[in-house]
Amino acid sequence: MKKILTALALTTALVMPGTVMARNVTLTGILKNYGGDGAYLAVYITNANGSYVGTLWLAGGKSKYYNSLSHWYRATGGATSGVTAASVGSGRSFQITFDIADALIDSGYQIRIDASVENFRDAPSDIIIPLTSESFGTANSGRRYIRSVFLQ
Amino acid sequence: MIRALHKYTGLLASILLLVLALSGVALSVIPAWDKLQTPALSESGLSVGELAARIATHYPGVEQIKRAPSGKITAYFYADNEPGAVVVDPATGQGVSDYSFSPVVRWIKDLHRSLLLGDGGRLTMAAAAAALFLLSASGVSLIARRMGGWRKALAPARGPFASRMHVDAGRLSIPGLILTSLTALYMALGSFELLPQDTPQPVFPAAVSGETGLPTSEMLALGEVPVSQLRSLTFPYVGDATDVFTLSTNSGKGYIDQGTGEMLAWDSAGIWQKIYEFIYLLHTGEGAWLWGLVLGLLVLGTAVLATTGIFMWWLARRARPALPKGVAANKADTIILVGSEGGSTWGFAGTLMEGLMACGHRVHTAPMSRFTPEKYSNARQIIVLAATYGDGKPPASAKGFIDKVNALQQAPAARLAVLGFGDRQFPAYCAFAEQVVALAKEKGWQSLLPMDTVNCQSPQDFSRWGYDLGQALGHDLELSHLAMQQHTHRLKLVSRRDFGLELQTPTAILRFALPRTGLLARLGGRGWKRFGAGDLLGVIPETSNVARLYSLASGTRDGFVEICVRKHSHGLCSGQLFNLAVGDEISAFIRPNPSFAPAKNRKPVILIGAGTGIGPLAGFVRANHRQRPMRLYFGIRHPAADFLYGQEIGQWQREGKLENARIAASRLQQAAYVQDILRLDATHVAEQVKNGAQILVCGGRDMAAGVLQALHEILAPHGLEPARLKAQGRYLEDVY
Numbered sequence: 007m008k009k010i011l012t013a014l015a016l017t018t019a020l021v022m023p024g025t026v027m028a029r030n031v032t033l034t035g036i037l038k039n040y041g042g043d044g045a046y047l048a049v050y051i052t053n054a055n056g057s058y059v060g061t062l063w064l065a066g067g068k069s070k071y072y073n074s075l076s077h078w079y080r081a082t083g084g085a086t087s088g089v090t091a092a093s094v095g096s097g098r099s100f101q102i103t104f105d106i107a108d109a110l111i112d113s114g115y116q117i118r119i120d121a122s123v124e125n126f127r128d129a130p131s132d133i134i135i136p137l138t139s140e141s142f143g144t145a146n147s148g149r150r151y152i153r154s155v156f157l158q
Numbered sequence: 159m160i161r162a163l164h165k166y167t168g169l170l171a172s173i174l175l176l177v178l179a180l181s182g183v184a185l186s187v188i189p190a191w192d193k194l195q196t197p198a199l200s201e202s203g204l205s206v207g208e209l210a211a212r213i214a215t216h217y218p219g220v221e222q223i224k225r226a227p228s229g230k231i232t233a234y235f236y237a238d239n240e241p242g243a244v245v246v247d248p249a250t251g252q253g254v255s256d257y258s259f260s261p262v263v264r265w266i267k268d269l270h271r272s273l274l275l276g277d278g279g280r281l282t283m284a285a286a287a288a289a290l291f292l293l294s295a296s297g298v299s300l301i302a303r304r305m306g307g308w309r310k311a312l313a314p315a316r317g318p319f320a321s322r323m324h325v326d327a328g329r330l331s332i333p334g335l336i337l338t339s340l341t342a343l344y345m346a347l348g349s350f351e352l353l354p355q356d357t358p359q360p361v362f363p364a365a366v367s368g369e370t371g372l373p374t375s376e377m378l379a380l381g382e383v384p385v386s387q388l389r390s391l392t393f394p395y396v397g398d399a400t401d402v403f404t405l406s407t408n409s410g411k412g413y414i415d416q417g418t419g420e421m422l423a424w425d426s427a428g429i430w431q432k433i434y435e436f437i438y439l440l441h442t443g444e445g446a447w448l449w450g451l452v453l454g455l456l457v458l459g460t461a462v463l464a465t466t467g468i469f470m471w472w473l474a475r476r477a478r479p480a481l482p483k484g485v486a487a488n489k490a491d492t493i494i495l496v497g498s499e500g501g502s503t504w505g506f507a508g509t510l511m512e513g514l515m516a517c518g519h520r521v522h523t524a525p526m527s528r529f530t531p532e533k534y535s536n537a538r539q540i541i542v543l544a545a546t547y548g549d550g551k552p553p554a555s556a557k558g559f560i561d562k563v564n565a566l567q568q569a570p571a572a573r574l575a576v577l578g579f580g581d582r583q584f585p586a587y588c589a590f591a592e593q594v595v596a597l598a599k600e601k602g603w604q605s606l607l608p609m610d611t612v613n614c615q616s617p618q619d620f621s622r623w624g625y626d627l628g629q630a631l632g633h634d635l636e637l638s639h640l641a642m643q644q645h646t647h648r649l650k651l652v653s654r655r656d657f658g659l660e661l662q663t664p665t666a667i668l669r670f671a672l673p674r675t676g677l678l679a680r681l682g683g684r685g686w687k688r689f690g691a692g693d694l695l696g697v698i699p700e701t702s703n704v705a706r707l708y709s710l711a712s713g714t715r716d717g718f719v720e721i722c723v724r725k726h727s728h729g730l731c732s733g734q735l736f737n738l739a740v741g742d743e744i745s746a747f748i749r750p751n752p753s754f755a756p757a758k759n760r761k762p763v764i765l766i767g768a769g770t771g772i773g774p775l776a777g778f779v780r781a782n783h784r785q786r787p788m789r790l791y792f793g794i795r796h797p798a799a800d801f802l803y804g805q806e807i808g809q810w811q812r813e814g815k816l817e818n819a820r821i822a823a824s825r826l827q828q829a830a831y832v833q834d835i836l837r838l839d840a841t842h843v844a845e846q847v848k849n850g851a852q853i854l855v856c857g858g859r860d861m862a863a864g865v866l867q868a869l870h871e872i873l874a875p876h877g878l879e880p881a882r883l884k885a886q887g888r889y890l891e892d893v894y
Contacts, residue, residue: 056398125264
């Protein structure tokens with residue numbers, strides 16, 4: 007379990023300490039058995055227009071491959087806020103926790119995950135999960151490398 | 159120093175290098191294989207927009223189109239929510255086969271790059287690439303040293319088979335290995351992010367038209383780009399009007415509006431990116447399949463180099479027995495100094511030590527490089543065993559010896575004996591030992607006995623010198639040196655033909671049956687080796703264990719073992735051989751002598767010999783089933799007495815195995831020596847040599863010197879030089 011604390015630049019945008027209620031969220035993802043090297047993943051949030059808001063988590067050690075996470079990369083230029091982990095192997099799962107302001111839920115915000123695997127096709131926005139009350143407690147399935155993602 | 163670096167780096171890295179080389183060779187065929195599988199692009203002007211439109215008609219859910227450097231075009235799409243990928247024929251846009259990245263190729267690639275061990279493995283393989291570069295660079299300088307200078311670096315290699323293979327494979331593959339190791343190191347720097355990066359990064363447009371649905375064939379920005387420039391085209395996310403087309407080409411990357419087809423942002427590839435891609439191409443051959451195959455072949459040389467390198471090390475190691483325990487330098491009465499390149503001279507030093515210690519001497523043995531005369535306070539004699547490297551250079555363990563002696567104020571009190579080790583085929587035979595002797599004379603260093611030499615590690619030469627050394631020291635000294643543990647076999651005499659009895663020079667052609675050895679013994683390396691004429695038969699006489707070597711006059715194919723022996727008045731071994739009756743047995747072994755055999759080509763061969771030197775030459779003619787032109791010049795005493803192979807020579811001429819034979823007899827009234835008949839045939843000999851003929855000389859030392867002189871006179875007017883022929887491996891001598 008990877009616990010992410012409020013060191014995120016993102017949190018300042020999403021959480022206003024003291025004034026607004028925040029919700030503690032656990033995101034659990036499972037990858038498909040695609041049979042390749044470890045997947046690079048970018049978990050980030052977009053607003054109602056689909057524009058990038060902030061990065062929650064990044065998996066993958068070598069920054070020169072970040073441009074394969076193409077949607078995330080073109081919004082950020084590959085700049086990370088320091089929350090990175092090793093790439094996630096085929097068939098493996100990952101878990102992150104973060105705080106999110108109640109105000110962002112049911113306001114059109116989305117959690118997106120870009121995925122890429124060496125020698126395989128890139129999967130920008132492999133999964134898009136709307137940040138709605140209904141999304142919590144249900145499994146959302148991905149398109150290419152992500153089998154499912156569960157929010158709680 | 160360079161040699162030690164080469165040896166230890168090679169030994170340490172050999173296994174890794176084998177893995178690198180073999181996986182690299184496997185990968186090298188992939189570009190060619192890809193090329194074969196790829197539908198050709200027939201329309202040269204086909205645009206990316208048109209191609210994308212063709213693909214979209216067959217695969218409406220297309221997400222991305224990629225073009226590999228081989229020209230293979232792959233389309234990735236979704237159909238019924240399932241991801242798919244096909245290799246596309248650009249002419250139709252239709253898939254020709256399902257695409258998937260082969261797990262075998264992926265595995266080999268991972269093995270090649272990282273031993274399947276991630277970043278740690280990557281570092282290891284990068285170190286192996288660095289080792290490969292070091293080995294190649296040091297190998298180049300070693301080859302130059304071995305061949306006697308940079309200008310001779312491409313001359314034919316001489317010496318034992320494994321080391322010739324090593325040199326030849328090295329000369330063929332070193333350019334490729336230097337290239338492949340340097341490019342590998344550059345790529346490793348890239349994968350550890352130590353290179354400047356300037357991958358194109360267009361700025362994502364702040365605003366797009368918001369329209370969708372324009373067919374790609376009508377997009378201006380895609381219509382301009384020919385397919386041959388394409389790297390990848392990524393379609394916008396379905397249903398997202400804010401998304402764009404992302405186009406990567408050989409020159410850069412850009413975003414294209416899906417409603418207007420205009421290029422919204424573009425960034426050109428930077429110089430570092432281009433350099434990296436070029437180096438990647440050089441290393442992998444991706445997109446240049448022919449180069450990939452060439453590189454693969456060159457890299458295959460690494461496997462040969464690693465194997466022969468380890469084998470050479472093992473041979474040298476096996477030839478070096480553990481030295482007996484000597485005494486400290488200041489306590490010894492006898493100091494043995496060894497100048498050895500490959501290590502075999504140490505074996506002789508060990509035998510010498512044992513022999514001297516058995517006679518009560520206190521012996522200290524050290525490499526010549528550790529010459530410290532101030533410590534030799536009790537020394538009565540200093541014995542130098544000096545090999546020669548290449549063209550007369552000091553061997554590895556003698557570095558600095560000459561300088562140290564030069565710097566001496568006064569020669570050491572202990573008397574000096576020098577024994578040179580070498581191979582008579584090399585022009586600078588025992589040149590380093592001679593250099594030591596000359597310097598000692600100059601310094602006024604008192605000599606114990608004159609310098610002598612040992613040719614091709616001959617135990618006889620060594621034993622003979624041991625006798626002389628014993629005389630000088632005032633006691634008997636028998637040195638029986640067995641260079642390697644030889645497995646001897648019993649050979650039974652089946653026939654003998656005697657010559658020369660009338661002239662008091664008894665000579666005989668002895669023919670033995672091939673010994674039978676079991677399969678098990680052969681697998682264990684203890685079998686009777688395959689042999690050919692010119693190889694050596696080691697005979698171990700009774701009452702001594704020093705082997706005597708005789709040139710073989712037959713090969714395995716002939717089905718018998720044949721030698722020519724002349725009885726020497728005090729010769730122990732030749733006497734015993736001469737007294738053999740049919741049915742008697744001897745102990746013997748085969749020692750390969752690949753340096754005295756006709757080259758494997760169809761060029762003419764000139765055979766020159768006298769006396770028992772006819773043996774191997776007769777063997778070459780007998781084995782000349784392909785009837786290449788061979789001429790024989792043979793010196794005898796009297797046709798009625800010692801015309802060895804007299805009957806066969808006529809028969810071989812009739813069979814076409816021998817073009818011509820000229821005989822010189824020295825005891826006839828018109829006495830002639832072999833060099834005389836050579837001179838008579840001067841025009842013909844010169845012409846043959848100009849046509850690439852090879853000369854093989856076998857016989858006594860005086861005859862060989864006479865022949866060399868005669869050939870010098872014959873060839874000089876034609877601008878040819880025996881020394882040059884020797885360097886080219888076209889003038890071989892087997893002299894005793």
